[in-house]
Amino acid sequence: MHTDIRLxxxxxxxxxxxxxxxxxxxxxxxxxxxxxxxxxxDARTHxxxxxxxxxxxxxxxxxxxxxxxxxxxxxxxxxxxxxSAADLHRIVELGKALLQHPVELLPGIRSAVExxxxxxxxxxxxxGDLFHQEAKVKQSGLADLFHRIEIVSExxxxxYARVLREFDLSASQFAMIGNSLRSDIAPVLELGGWGIHMxxxxxxxxxxxxxxxxxxxxxxxxxxxTELPAALRTIAVAALAAS
Amino acid sequence: MHTDIRLxxxxxxxxxxxxxxxxxxxxxxxxxxxxxxxxxxDARTHxxxxxxxxxxxxxxxxxxxxxxxxxxxxxxxxxxxxxSAADLHRIVELGKALLQHPVELLPGIRSAVExxxxxxxxxxxxxGDLFHQEAKVKQSGLADLFHRIEIVSExxxxxYARVLREFDLSASQFAMIGNSLRSDIAPVLELGGWGIHMxxxxxxxxxxxxxxxxxxxxxxxxxxxTELPAALRTIAVAALAAS
Numbered sequence: 001m002h003t004d005i006r007l008x009x010x011x012x013x014x015x016x017x018x019x020x021x022x023x024x025x026x027x028x029x030x031x032x033x034x035x036x037x038x039x040x041x042d043a044r045t046h047x048x049x050x051x052x053x054x055x056x057x058x059x060x061x062x063x064x065x066x067x068x069x070x071x072x073x074x075x076x077x078x079x080x081x082x083x084s085a086a087d088l089h090r091i092v093e094l095g096k097a098l099l100q101h102p103v104e105l106l107p108g109i110r111s112a113v114e115x116x117x118x119x120x121x122x123x124x125x126x127x128g129d130l131f132h133q134e135a136k137v138k139q140s141g142l143a144d145l146f147h148r149i150e151i152v153s154e155x156x157x158x159x160y161a162r163v164l165r166e167f168d169l170s171a172s173q174f175a176m177i178g179n180s181l182r183s184d185i186a187p188v189l190e191l192g193g194w195g196i197h198m199x200x201x202x203x204x205x206x207x208x209x210x211x212x213x214x215x216x217x218x219x220x221x222x223x224x225x226t227e228l229p230a231a232l233r234t235i236a237v238a239a240l241a242a243s
Numbered sequence: 244m245h246t247d248i249r250l251x252x253x254x255x256x257x258x259x260x261x262x263x264x265x266x267x268x269x270x271x272x273x274x275x276x277x278x279x280x281x282x283x284x285d286a287r288t289h290x291x292x293x294x295x296x297x298x299x300x301x302x303x304x305x306x307x308x309x310x311x312x313x314x315x316x317x318x319x320x321x322x323x324x325x326x327s328a329a330d331l332h333r334i335v336e337l338g339k340a341l342l343q344h345p346v347e348l349l350p351g352i353r354s355a356v357e358x359x360x361x362x363x364x365x366x367x368x369x370x371g372d373l374f375h376q377e378a379k380v381k382q383s384g385l386a387d388l389f390h391r392i393e394i395v396s397e398x399x400x401x402x403y404a405r406v407l408r409e410f411d412l413s414a415s416q417f418a419m420i421g422n423s424l425r426s427d428i429a430p431v432l433e434l435g436g437w438g439i440h441m442x443x444x445x446x447x448x449x450x451x452x453x454x455x456x457x458x459x460x461x462x463x464x465x466x467x468x469t470e471l472p473a474a475l476r477t478i479a480v481a482a483l484a485a486s
Contacts, residue, residue, distance in 0.1 A: 056339075059339060059342050059343065060308060060342070060374065061372075061373070061374025061375075062374075065303060065308040065309060065312060066308060068312060069308060069311060069312065069335055069338065072315060072331065072332075072335055073332065073335055075328075076328045076329070076331070076332040079328065081327065081328040081329045081332070082328065083328045084324065084328070085318075085319045085322065085324040085325065085326045085327070085328070085331060086319070086324045088315065088319070088328060088331050089315075089316065089319040089324070092312055092315055092316055092319075095312065096299075096302060099302050099303070100302065129304075129372075129373070130304070130372070130373040130394065130395075130396050131303065131304025131305075131396045132304075134396050151373065152373075153373050153374045153377050
């Protein structure tokens, strides 16, 4: 098959495997712990935790350990330091459980990765904690399908530009598949690449902070992984026509 | 200059820049916080913190955020949950301060890196938290001197073997410079490569857990960075003779 798409990137969390569900469950547990100290509604625990996470992002980066430290800090703030050491320890345990959640592939994703990998060079580009992401890649059983695995601290235009430089490709030869408009789609479209957005049923607010028009010309949207190979074929045809 | 050494690796923490000093200072602060709750000597706070860190290593990996979470956990254990939320928050703040410590190059290291970089391809191989290590590399002002920067989760023989594969080199063409026998020297010697050990005045106990004979044939030891270029020349000569 002749195509101008030379490289296809896949995101990890909530594209290949479930992730945000576990974070949500941990946040629910966090609120249950705080319930002993404050009125959850008045305390706006959810917003305040998010505010602490955003404040710490430039210092901590992404990932479970960052979130856990922010939960400890937010719990002290929200309870005005009335929370017990035992309950703060339970919050640390929530983080440890998150780091150990099973890696559960999303429906149809293995076949989609195999089908696309049979026609294109494919790369996994995932952000977050190096140690945890490595463990998840290993447990996913998908590692051998990818030509390369890139674990990065931030998925912005300069990160994608670096990966493309290393493969000696222009952005127009690259398509990225992922659930996050902010991390997977917007920076790739910005560079002149192609994107397939596969929304997940829950998304961290931070990952939706992006300005992408639903009818952007180099963007496709799919509901499930089984639609990915066909969506990529329409991109390959359009890329060829544009080349 | 004709040489069989084709690639030279440098470690980051306590080889290029000060690191362990900051961890030690944070541990002293940690003990000062616990002093309000226990007799420091009886409580063996130092050993118990180390035990918690080792227990969590397989789950957390290396780095400041891992250490901070282990400090919170150890503080709860050591005080039998009597520690206040405000003091646990001070422990989180110790971690945040650690993440912000200035990057201070060790004496003579810039000239040594420049001198070795003028004769060899050089690569920085550092382990720990991706986000923090990236920030330190950026602040060090040394990033442009390196051909490549590898931030890895563990520095064992398989990690070095992967880097060598990517450079298409055999271990006998590689020399690694670092302060840690465990992470920088032992695995490289094991693969058949060369090592220059530059001990730092303080070393985390974990990094000394290695079985390396001081008179190992492919090992050199230097006291300061200014001795590095000459030590590497003796290796280049020996490597050439052995080739």
